[in-house]
Amino acid sequence: MRRLKAQVSHLFLPLSVLVILIIINLIKGADYFSITVVKGALYGNIPNILFGASELVILSIGMALVTAASQGQDIGIGAGATITSAVFVLFVLNAGEVTLLTILAGFLVSCVAGLVIGVFNGILVSVFKVQPMVATLILFMGGRSIAFMIDGRLSPILANDISNQIGTVIPGVPLQTPIILTAVFIAIVAVVLKTTNLRLYVESVGINPSAARLNGIDPKKIIFLTFLIMGICTAVAGFIAVNKAGRHDSVNLLKFIMMDAILAVAIGGNSLGGGKFSITGSIIGAYTIEMLNRTLLRLIDVDPATIPAFKAVFIIILMVVASPVVRDFAAKALRWVRFRADSGTVPETGAPDAAVVSDPDTPAKKEV
Amino acid sequence: MLSENILKMEGICKAFPGVRALHNVDFALRKGEIHALMGENGAGKSTLIKVITGVYEKDAGRIALNGRPIHFRSPKEAQNSGIGTVYQEIALCPNLTVAENMFVGRGRYAFVQWKRMNEKTTRLLSSLGIPARPTQQLSSCSLAVQQMIAIARAVDMDCRILILDEPTSSLAEDEVRKLFELMRELKSRGVGIIFITHFIEQVYEISDRITVLRNGELIGEYEASSLPQIELVSKMMGKALGDVAKMKKLEPLAPDSGVPVFEATALSSNAGVRPFNFTIQKGEVNGFTGLLGSGRSESARAIFAADKVTGGKVKMNGRRVKISTPLHAMKQGIGYLPEDRKGDGIIAELSVRDNIILALQVMKGFLRPFSQKQAEGFADQYIQSLNIKTPSTNTPVRSLSGGNQQKVILARWLLTHPEYLILDEPTRGIDVGTKVEIQKLVLKLAEDGVSVTFISSEIEEMLRTCSRLIVMKDREIVGELSGMNLTEHDVMQVIAQGRE
Numbered sequence: 001m002r003r004l005k006a007q008v009s010h011l012f013l014p015l016s017v018l019v020i021l022i023i024i025n026l027i028k029g030a031d032y033f034s035i036t037v038v039k040g041a042l043y044g045n046i047p048n049i050l051f052g053a054s055e056l057v058i059l060s061i062g063m064a065l066v067t068a069a070s071q072g073q074d075i076g077i078g079a080g081a082t083i084t085s086a087v088f089v090l091f092v093l094n095a096g097e098v099t100l101l102t103i104l105a106g107f108l109v110s111c112v113a114g115l116v117i118g119v120f121n122g123i124l125v126s127v128f129k130v131q132p133m134v135a136t137l138i139l140f141m142g143g144r145s146i147a148f149m150i151d152g153r154l155s156p157i158l159a160n161d162i163s164n165q166i167g168t169v170i171p172g173v174p175l176q177t178p179i180i181l182t183a184v185f186i187a188i189v190a191v192v193l194k195t196t197n198l199r200l201y202v203e204s205v206g207i208n209p210s211a212a213r214l215n216g217i218d219p220k221k222i223i224f225l226t227f228l229i230m231g232i233c234t235a236v237a238g239f240i241a242v243n244k245a246g247r248h249d250s251v252n253l254l255k256f257i258m259m260d261a262i263l264a265v266a267i268g269g270n271s272l273g274g275g276k277f278s279i280t281g282s283i284i285g286a287y288t289i290e291m292l293n294r295t296l297l298r299l300i301d302v303d304p305a306t307i308p309a310f311k312a313v314f315i316i317i318l319m320v321v322a323s324p325v326v327r328d329f330a331a332k333a334l335r336w337v338r339f340r341a342d343s344g345t346v347p348e349t350g351a352p353d354a355a356v357v358s359d360p361d362t363p364a365k366k367e368v
Numbered sequence: 369m370l371s372e373n374i375l376k377m378e379g380i381c382k383a384f385p386g387v388r389a390l391h392n393v394d395f396a397l398r399k400g401e402i403h404a405l406m407g408e409n410g411a412g413k414s415t416l417i418k419v420i421t422g423v424y425e426k427d428a429g430r431i432a433l434n435g436r437p438i439h440f441r442s443p444k445e446a447q448n449s450g451i452g453t454v455y456q457e458i459a460l461c462p463n464l465t466v467a468e469n470m471f472v473g474r475g476r477y478a479f480v481q482w483k484r485m486n487e488k489t490t491r492l493l494s495s496l497g498i499p500a501r502p503t504q505q506l507s508s509c510s511l512a513v514q515q516m517i518a519i520a521r522a523v524d525m526d527c528r529i530l531i532l533d534e535p536t537s538s539l540a541e542d543e544v545r546k547l548f549e550l551m552r553e554l555k556s557r558g559v560g561i562i563f564i565t566h567f568i569e570q571v572y573e574i575s576d577r578i579t580v581l582r583n584g585e586l587i588g589e590y591e592a593s594s595l596p597q598i599e600l601v602s603k604m605m606g607k608a609l610g611d612v613a614k615m616k617k618l619e620p621l622a623p624d625s626g627v628p629v630f631e632a633t634a635l636s637s638n639a640g641v642r643p644f645n646f647t648i649q650k651g652e653v654n655g656f657t658g659l660l661g662s663g664r665s666e667s668a669r670a671i672f673a674a675d676k677v678t679g680g681k682v683k684m685n686g687r688r689v690k691i692s693t694p695l696h697a698m699k700q701g702i703g704y705l706p707e708d709r710k711g712d713g714i715i716a717e718l719s720v721r722d723n724i725i726l727a728l729q730v731m732k733g734f735l736r737p738f739s740q741k742q743a744e745g746f747a748d749q750y751i752q753s754l755n756i757k758t759p760s761t762n763t764p765v766r767s768l769s770g771g772n773q774q775k776v777i778l779a780r781w782l783l784t785h786p787e788y789l790i791l792d793e794p795t796r797g798i799d800v801g802t803k804v805e806i807q808k809l810v811l812k813l814a815e816d817g818v819s820v821t822f823i824s825s826e827i828e829e830m831l832r833t834c835s836r837l838i839v840m841k842d843r844e845i846v847g848e849l850s851g852m853n854l855t856e857h858d859v860m861q862v863i864a865q866g867r868e
Contacts, residue, residue: 197729197737200722207715214674214704214712215780216695216730275717 013322014267014284021291028299041169041176045294053290054178054244055081055237055254057283058185060264062226062233064282065198068206069219069226070125071274072132073262077230078254079143080117081238084110086147088239089156089248098160111235118231122224140258147250157247167243178240185236189279199277202226206274260289263315372398373435374560375420375529380429382415387759389415393429393586395579397529397560402551404563404571404592407581408604408799410757410769413564416581417531420562421453422446433529452522453531460506460518466493467502470521496520496550512543516550523554530554531562536570537797548574566799568597580604605801626650627686629819630671630702630788635680637670642844643680646671648788648819653810655822655830657859658840664823665707667840668790671821672697672704674712684787698731703781707792707823709770713777716766720758721747723765724779731784750779755805771802778806788819795824807833827856839863 025032025045035044059077066074074080088110095102117139124135148154169176193199201222204212209219241254266272267288268281292314296307320326375397382390390412397403407413418424420431422440431438433449440446443453460469467482467489489502498516500509509517515535522530532551536544551561551574563575571578572592580587580603587603629650634643641663648654656664669675671682673691682691684700691697697704706712715723724747729738738746747761754775758768765776774794781789791810795803810820810833824830830837836850839862847862 195735195737197734200718200726200729200737201734203718203722204715204726207717208711210712211706211715214672214694214706215727216693216698218693218695 011269011278011281011284013269014281014288017267017288017318018284018291021288021295024299025295037174039169040172040174042174047176047179049287049290049294050179050182051176052294053287054182055241056257056260056264056290057182057286058233058237058240059257059261060268060282060286061186061189061279062230063258063261063265064268064270064277064279065202065226066132066230067262067265067270067272068274068277069202070132070223071206072125073258073265073272074121074136074227074230075133075258075262076117076121076136076139076143077234077237077261078257079139079141079147080114080231080234081241081257082144082147082248082250082253083117083139083150083238084113084235085238085242085248085253086150086250087113089158089242090150092158092160092163093156098162100162103162103166107235107239110239111232114231114233114235114238115228116231117234118228119224121230122227125227126220126223144250147248147253151248151250154251155247155249158242159246163243163246167240167246178244181236181240186283193279198225203276207276261286264289267318374399374433376432376435377416377420378430378432380416380419380431381427382419382424383427388584390419390426390584393581393584394589395586396589397562398577399528399560400555400558401576402555402561402563402574404565404575404578405581406564406571406578406600406604407587408771408801410583410772411581411604411799412584413581414533415584417453417533417562417564420446420529421451421531447525447527450526450528451531452519452525452527452529453533454515454518454522454535455533460514460521462505462507462514464506465502466500466504466506466509466517469506469517470502470524492520492524493517496523496553498550510543512539512546515539515547519550519554523559527559529560529562531564533564534566534797535563536565536567544570566797568600568800571600572597601800604799628683629685631683631686632671633681633683635667635670635682636678637666637675638678639666639669639675640843641666641670644670644845646838646845648821650787650819651814651817652836653814653820653822653834654836654838655824655834656840657823657827657830657837658846658863662840663843664840665792666843668704668792668821668823669706672702672790674704674706695730698727698784701785701787703727703784703786703789705774705777705781705789705791705794707796709774709777709796714765714773717764719762720751720756720765720768720776721761723776724750724783727780728783746783747779750783754779754782754809771798774798774806775802778809782813786818788821789813790821790823792823793825794822795826795829803829827859831856831859 022032032045035042035047037043059081062077063074066072088106091106091109092098092102095106121132121135121139124130124138125132165171166177166181173180201212201217204215204217205219205222212219212222237254237257242248245253262272264285265282267285268278268283270277270281292311293307296310296314297304300307300310373396375395377393377395380390380393380395393412393416395405395416405413405416415424419426422443422445425441431440438449440449461472464472467486470489470492471485486502493500493502496516498513498520500513500517506514506517519530519532519535535547539547548570551563555561563571565571575592577589578592578595578600579589580600582604590600626649628647629652630646630648632644632646634645636643644667646667656667658664666675670677670680671691673693673696677692682689689696689700691700691702694704710716715726718726721743725738725743728746732738744761750756751758751761756768756775756779757772765773768776778791778794791806794806798806807829810822813820822830822833831854835852836848837854837859838845839847839849839859841863847865849858849862
């Protein structure tokens with residue numbers, strides 16, 4: 001029970017933002033939650049958010065782990081996903097007839113590419129002790145060019161039924177496929193966290209690497225491991241993104257998604273300085289950001305190009321409100337109000353029992 | 369008498385979520401007195417100091433400075449009202465000169481009129497008898513002198529109340545004497561000094577009055593001259609202290625009694641300790657002793673492979689084993705409580721439970737986590753048996769007092785049921801009660817057949833627990849002492865004589 005309470009208080013920020021956004025949307029139009037059925041599949045605002053946030057959710061999970069262990073962020077994930085999906089597209093287009101098997105094999109090959117990226121970043125960070133952001137800057141700069149070189153041309157098209165179904169919806173299934181894939185991925189992560197000591201090891205390393213080492217944990221291996229996991233997340237996100245798009249645009253695929261992923265981790269109540277982490281918070285954070293994007297589009301009748309400015313303003317307000325400074329102040333103000341309500345006195349005069357203390361030297365005086 | 373009180377606090381209350389840190393505490397400081405504030409870890413000393421200096425806001429109570437009620441909202445306000453604080457960790461800039469440190473952050477001629485700044489510093493230093501030059505870089509001064517400079521800085525800022533929080537814990541004996549001279553000088557100038565320390569001898573050497581806190585409550589205020597030491601300790605602990613005297617260490621074992629539990633030959637590490645030989649028998653308590661920097665901690669670290677092992681052979685129960693990482697050592701049944709509790713010991717933000725199970729969990733393996741129930745069971749068991757004071761198993765270990773944090777780390781290693789336990793400074797910065805508990809625990813472990821290496825800066829403590837002392841000097845072993853009636857003098861002699 002106490003554990004549950006601690007969990008909820010941890011999720012207070014992402015959940016409250018989510019609630020605020022829902023309220024705003026409901027004010028704008030009461031039909032926000034309405035869901036329509038088109039050819040047996042569910043569509044509407046909520047399914048759209050779940051659909052749109054798929055890649056972000058998966059990458060936020062990886063980002064939460066990397067942040068927790070290495071005390072830094074991976075900014076090359078968008079470019080990384082472009083590489084893994086380029087590998088996927090290359091494999092599928094050269095495999096002849098597209099069957100479920102070739103798609104699956106292509107996905108596994110792209111996972112290997114993701115692991116290679118993870119090994120590269122992981123070695124730089126854990127062995128050579130390069131700052132994570134600097135290490136991943138390399139892929140951020142060069143990744144999209146590498147992806148372009150892998151495919152050898154701009155925007156190869158992935159025109160086949162299976163890809164289309166993975167990117168949108170499988171006939172007869174009420175939910176869009178990326179939503180299902182994301183749910184499966186989250187379930188796998190949950191199982192991994194439950195059946196291994198990943199959390200304990202990662203958090204120990206992130207909080208105090210020296211103490212972790214003296215307790216038999218090798219911080220290098222754990223940081224390396226988180227980058228490997230990030231590599232898999234990258235491959236899965238790239239797979240979903242390229243199937244959604246139906247073509248491989250190495251310039252624009254998942255562009256700037258690392259910013260949203262870092263933001264999702266922050267909104268999820270995780271410290272960007274590493275240590276304790278909350279996967280649940282990051283996931284809610286990711287969905288919140290997607291909802292925010294769509295709310296702004298829905299709310300503000302302006303050129304979509306100006307949306308990022310409104311988003312930035314919203315996030316600044318959010319971060320200030322959630323900052324420890326404001327929270328402390330709010331707690332203090334609340335205490336003061338409660339105190340007044342209880343005793344009708346100002347705190348400075350002391351609690352009622354303090355006034356009883358008498359001292360022969362200085363008779364108790366009341367100060368206001 | 370009334371006018372003499374420069375600081376008077378009445379009915380101070382302060383609570384943190386789940387903890388009542390101070391309850392109805394009174395405290396009075398007179399002009400020109402040295403007033404010791406005593407209590408075990410978690411008794412509320414630090415909280416009281418933080419209330420005085422405006423770091424925390426009190427929940428209730430009154431504070432009067434020179435008879436006028438005050439209410440500080442920030443440390444700056446307290447400083448401006450003449451309350452100076454010098455903490456255990458010196459809050460000066462080591463890369464600046466002494467004079468720069470005296471004036472940094474104080475506006476007036478700092479970093480502008482160098483000559484005037486240096487002159488003024490020279491005058492102040494000489495008037496207080498502090499052996500330092502104004503242009504000297506602070507890091508080139510000894511710790512004691514740095515401490516004194518911090519005090520001089522506070523004094524120069526017209527302080528009438530000086531708070532010294534554990535000023536002597538990192539000082540050598542003659543340095544402590546110098547610091548005491550300075551304190552007496554300030555006292556004669558009418559400064560009221562609040563002195564916090566764990567060293568009871570020092571309290572009696574210098575204090576006029578003693579205020580004792582326990583569990584956030586005021587136990588009493590006493591004249592130092594009329595309170596016997598044993599009574600002070602029992603007031604701090606809240607129980608009679610007969611059992612310290614009753615503690616009996618074990619008979620030294622014969623040097624060749626069976627196969628040693630652990631045996632090292634020509635062991636060396638990259639931390640700069642010379643290759644050394646070392647053995648420990650089953651159920652033996654031995655210890656590395658020597659001055660600070662003599663290599664006693666480095667030797668312990670080499671055994672556990674906490675530093676990179678560069679050479680030597682290691683045997684466990686007569687069997688040759690390879691220990692090149694802490695995990696190897698753990699798997700061989702060695703536990704190691706590191707010297708630096710904050711830096712190497714606790715995982716501050718993790719819960720008490722996770723901190724306790726950590727070592728055993730790591731030994732069990734990455735893929736085999738304990739169930740929630742098992743982990744809770746382990747934590748509860750040791751919280752009870754070691755009497756760890758924590759609101760719950762879920763509390764972050766960071767919010768526990770130092771002594772309880774140390775117990776958590778002890779619990780972590782006891783849970784692994786080690787054959788051989790290395791304790792490096794397990795009692796540093798810990799209150800008397802917990803110290804005695806830990807010493808008793810060590811002897812109890814030895815009785816149960818665990819071998820323990822005990823390292824402490826307090827030789828007296830080692831004499832009480834170890835039946836064999838390995839004396840180190842300049843990073844090598846210079847001698848060995850064993851017997852029931854060793855004295856500090858014996859140890860000193862070995863250190864002085866050097867290698868036999």
